[in-house]
Amino acid sequence: MAKIHHLNCVDIQSPAGGGAIGHCLLLETASKLVLIDTGIGLLDTQQPEIRIGRSLIDRVGYRFNEALTAVRQIEQLGLSPEIVTDCIISHLDNDHIGGLADFPEAVVHVSLEEYENYQSGNPRYITTPLLHHPQIITYAPSANKWLSFEARKIQIDIDFDIYLIPLFGHTNGHCGVAIQDGDQWLLYVADAYYLRAELTELHHPINQLAKMNADNDDLRMESLDKVRKLVEEHPEIEVFGYHDREEFDNCGRFAGEKANNLR
Secondary structure, three states: OOEEEEEEEEEEEOOOOOEEEEEEEEEEOOOOEEEEOOOOOHHHHHOHHHHOOHHHHHHHOEEOOHHHOHHHHHHHOOOOHHHEEEEEOOOOOHHHHHHHHHOOOOEEEEEHHHHHHHHOOOOOOOOHHHOOOOOEEEEOOOOOEEOOEEOEEOOOOOOOOEEEEEOOOOOOOOEEEEEEEOOEEEEEEEOOOOOHHHHOOOOOOOHHHHHHOOOOHHHHHHHHHHHHHHHHHOOOOEEEEOOOHHHHHHOOOOOOOOOOOOO
8 A cells, every 4th residue: 555645836926916836646566656646847936938938827826846856855755756656646737747747757647537638739738848758647537436436547556546537627638546554545636626616616707717728618617516416425525626725734534644744
């Protein structure tokens, strides 16, 4: 079984007010490390205008801190970044994959629809994070189920199950990640919501930002409704997203270990 470390790998101070984090997961086994999303990378902190661009930096409100990068947090945990063998990616927005270049030998796992969306010229994406040409495994639609959700089993040599869970809308191939943790399950829903409050406040103000950033807002709302139903029907499953700092601080009821909350 893996030890689960919760890492905050992003600092966003929005020009519109408010802040956000990037809640990544590090799965530690006896022989390898697996990242669930990567946050902002080391090179991004060193060359932000080259790798991200001033326009996107200003629009999003990125703040750069080398200590927040996944590679530095892995080192701080006393682990070797060289044994990160796989990166499971919810979607290919820059704040989720900027750190891929810090693990150049790691295999990237992503839904087929998301990779096709990335290759389509969709202007939401920047190409920098994949310029090191990693090995990419894509996952097509599946008849398998995890509870009521379509489930695409990740192809990693590991002794527990991990599934990509389609939660389309934020992007056309956006997925959550379901992780078996002993006799419990975690569901990381990435950007299916920005704030956990959206699960109970149907007209939360942040809904306008989520709508503006969605490839398909109707699908986004369908996915959000699925998450709401899961939380209501399965309170035993720990569900969390990417950007909510308060949720990150309270996370880890079933986790083997929670990493330091670097800010």
